Amino acid sequence: MIYQQIDSNKRKTYFIFVIFFIILAALGSFIGYFFINNIWYGIILSLVIALVYALITYFQSTSIVMQMNGAKKLEAEKDAPDLWHIVEDLTMVADIPMPEIYMINDPSPNAFATGRDPEHAAVAVTSGLYEMMDREELEGVLAHEISHVKNFDIRVSTISVALSSAIILICTLIGNAYRFVWPGFNDRDNESNSGWMVIRLVLWLVGLVFMILGPFIANLVQLAISRNREYLADVSGAELTRNPQGLINALEKLEKNEEPMKKVDDASAALYISDPQKKRKSFAGWFDTHPPLDKRIEALKKTFM
16 A cells, blocks of 8 residues: 555656646746747746746755744754654664654644655654654654655655745736736837727736735645545554554644644645644635544544554
8 A cells, every 4th residue: 555655646746747837838828928929938938937946946845845934953863862763763664764853943733744755855843742742642743754755745745845836936926017017018008099908907907816816826736636645644654653542642632733833834834744824624625735633533543443
């Protein structure tokens, strides 16, 4: 089952590239038609911006994501010895390299893993999680994150974060452009011409829509990653520790916590073990970045109890 998920995640990487290419091509067409007067130039410009942004994010994913979320690297075992030992033991059992360990100074309990592969991975926990959980619960949470690393979930997530951030950037540029388009026509363009007035209105409205829907579009793209990866990471994490009750207890504590994190980057919010922003559930849960914690707890109990 685990190896099937690894293969599935590798296939999803290519699928995500196709989906993002379609979205970026559509955005580029809009830029080319309205601002450059050449659709193909617009598509090329959009793809180049996204490619450069995505490559930088992909190869520097750990430092970028950690910086965006205010995480600080633990340089030595002495900084948090029990945390260090748990990660060390889990990676030995999982047979993967030791990831970098980060701490986020935030009272809200949470954790995530990031990186492009097990050889370039990192895990982060908040100070709230570190203080709230006992050793078994902390071990359960970290096993969940180590499972994301071992199963190559982090690669899919990193690509998703990188490209969705690029889409937000491009949408923001388009949205901001309408501010210059509306007053920016020269005197000849400002002549009384109903055609130009219609173009102005269309550009203004479309730019406004893109600026508003940019984050929503990026969120929908991130949902291309199956939410089942969280369920699988729960199961494989419990198998890693051979103590499902530790993770169950940890998830129950996370479910009771209603305090959102102070600093969370929107593009990386889906990386966390539970929703760091504590958003209200969307209609039928279609647009949620995380599966409900109660259902994850129930699934663990059905699997192991």
